[in-house]
Amino acid sequence: MADDKDVLRDVWFGRIPTCFTLNPDEVTEREAEPYYLLLPRVSYLPLVTDKVKKHFLKVMRTEDVEEIWFEHEGTPLKWHYPIGVLFDFHASNTVLPWSITVHFKNFPDVDLLHCPSNSVVEAHFMSSIKEADALKHKSQVVNDMQKKDHKQLWMGLQNDKFDQFWAMNRKLMEYPTEEGGFRYIPFRIYQTTSDRPFIQKLFRPVSTEGNPHTLFDLLKEMCPDALTKDGEEKRFQVVIHGIEPLLETPLQWLSEHLSHPDNFLHICIIPTPTD
Amino acid sequence: MSCGVLDEEEFSRCCQLLLHHSDSVGDGWSWEAVQSSDEGYLKKTVLRSVPADQSITQKHKESGSDSEQFDYCRFKTEEQGVNGSADSLRPDVEDEDDCVCRAPGGSSCSSVLQFEYHVLYSCSYRTPVLYFRASTLEGRSLTLEDVWNSVHPNYRLGLQSRPLDAITQQEHPFLGQAFFFLHPCRTEEFMKPLLQMTWDQNRPVNYVLSWLSVVGPMVGLDVSLDYVTLQQPTV
Numbered sequence: 001m002a003d004d005k006d007v008l009r010d011v012w013f014g015r016i017p018t019c020f021t022l023n024p025d026e027v028t029e030r031e032a033e034p035y036y037l038l039l040p041r042v043s044y045l046p047l048v049t050d051k052v053k054k055h056f057l058k059v060m061r062t063e064d065v066e067e068i069w070f071e072h073e074g075t076p077l078k079w080h081y082p083i084g085v086l087f088d089f090h091a092s093n094t095v096l097p098w099s100i101t102v103h104f105k106n107f108p109d110v111d112l113l114h115c116p117s118n119s120v121v122e123a124h125f126m127s128s129i130k131e132a133d134a135l136k137h138k139s140q141v142v143n144d145m146q147k148k149d150h151k152q153l154w155m156g157l158q159n160d161k162f163d164q165f166w167a168m169n170r171k172l173m174e175y176p177t178e179e180g181g182f183r184y185i186p187f188r189i190y191q192t193t194s195d196r197p198f199i200q201k202l203f204r205p206v207s208t209e210g211n212p213h214t215l216f217d218l219l220k221e222m223c224p225d226a227l228t229k230d231g232e233e234k235r236f237q238v239v240i241h242g243i244e245p246l247l248e249t250p251l252q253w254l255s256e257h258l259s260h261p262d263n264f265l266h267i268c269i270i271p272t273p274t275d
Numbered sequence: 276m277s278c279g280v281l282d283e284e285e286f287s288r289c290c291q292l293l294l295h296h297s298d299s300v301g302d303g304w305s306w307e308a309v310q311s312s313d314e315g316y317l318k319k320t321v322l323r324s325v326p327a328d329q330s331i332t333q334k335h336k337e338s339g340s341d342s343e344q345f346d347y348c349r350f351k352t353e354e355q356g357v358n359g360s361a362d363s364l365r366p367d368v369e370d371e372d373d374c375v376c377r378a379p380g381g382s383s384c385s386s387v388l389q390f391e392y393h394v395l396y397s398c399s400y401r402t403p404v405l406y407f408r409a410s411t412l413e414g415r416s417l418t419l420e421d422v423w424n425s426v427h428p429n430y431r432l433g434l435q436s437r438p439l440d441a442i443t444q445q446e447h448p449f450l451g452q453a454f455f456f457l458h459p460c461r462t463e464e465f466m467k468p469l470l471q472m473t474w475d476q477n478r479p480v481n482y483v484l485s486w487l488s489v490v491g492p493m494v495g496l497d498v499s500l501d502y503v504t505l506q507q508p509t510v
């Protein structure tokens with residue numbers, strides 16, 4: 001379907017207008033101007049913030065610079081989460097542009113993973129892809145790929161090349177027709193109201209009777225409190241790539257079209273804004 | 276249990292058995308339940324002493340010839356009688372269970388490190404996964420480099436050549452904090468022949484215990500032989 005391919009493009013090219021400001025407590029030689037940037041939803045902070053780093057390093061002395069980290073309203077941002085997920089979870093109902101504070105000191109090493117180079121990002125990304133395929137295909141598809149195919153997935157993401165990425169990724173989206181879908185759906189649900197960072201469990205795209213499971217079915221099983229009961233006011237929004245898909249949407253379709261490049265469906269449950 | 280993997284229920288059962296044995300020998304494992312669910316994980320905290328000038332702050336080259344600088348104070352390698360299957364991961368161990376404190380300049384052990392080990396279940400790979408972190412008593416977290424330096428040099432070479440078995444940083448799925456973990460994608464591969472052998476010999480086996488006895492020593496976690504003699508059938 002031509003429409004479905006458009007969805008893939010819309011997901012890939014989603015952007016978030018962001019304003020980066022230097023933490024006021026950093027020691028600078030002169031005042032640092034904020035830096036504005038459109039961030040790709042499907043990428044990761046370390047991959048797209050070289051210019052941000054360069055911009056702020058211009059006003060700092062090297063001895064005052066340690067590992068860079070980002071924070072929004074006091075919360076350190078986990079660079080290993082896709083940018084769009086961080087935005088939807090922390091800031092979707094705030095005024096644009098998204099405000100991110102840049103730090104070069106006091107790295108919060110209990111909460112954040114270190115990211116000394118892009119190869120660490122690559123390792124995480126590939127690890128997610130492999131885990132997703134373990135769930136979808138018992139790792140058969142990803143293990144049948146060659147090293148250069150894996151590299152193509154990574155390079156496609158790193159260089160923002162939709163066609164290069166999807167030439168390989170489409171293999172990871174196939175399934176035997178008689179199965180009706182993947183073995184299990186790779187997903188993670190993030191809830192602002194939970195201590196747990198996310199929920200990730202086994203869930204099949206098709207019921208034992210052969211009926212396709214929907215987003216509603218998934219939520220009912222994993223976090224029923226997020227769903228609005230009859231007669232109640234809607235307390236939570238279920239957000240994927242910044243939109244609220246209909247709860248009747250088949251999960252298999254969501255997995256094929258609204259997954260991130262890491263092949264996971266990242267679902268944010270956030271409180272409905274009270275205007 | 277089938278083909279080198281186990282489901283979550285079996286994982287919980289194996290953990291409970293391990294806990295039972297741990298309690299009887301005072302080995303310090305506990306079960307941490309996850310809020311309002313039957314999910315949970317095993318946890319153990321260990322204090323370890325380290326020579327003052329050990330490479331917490333020094334840079335070490337990753338080569339076998341550095342082993343004379345390596346501190347053996349912290350590790351005992353134990354043979355669990357499953358060499359045949361785990362050979363690909365466990366090299367020939369020459370020095371066994373000698374607690375020898377070798378530090379450059381002959382200085383004595385002086386600082387203490389706290390290691391925390393967590394055994395979680397991965398539903399994606401259907402195997403247990405080992406997460407761990409280490410810090411000084413003052414609360415300074417150890418870096419990946421510090422951790423690499425604390426791995427027995429014989430294991431280190433083996434770990435580095437297979438990147439997906441390597442130790443990397445990862446977010447703890449329940450705590451959301453930074454831990455190190457041993458990637459689980461190869462676990463099925465080494466557990467399969469191990470389990471097959473025990474079935475062929477009609478021996479009882481605790482998957483989690485067997486798995487832990489293979490991966491634990493790589494990161495300084497001892498698994499006492501007492502467990503093997505005390506365990507009951509689970510298959």
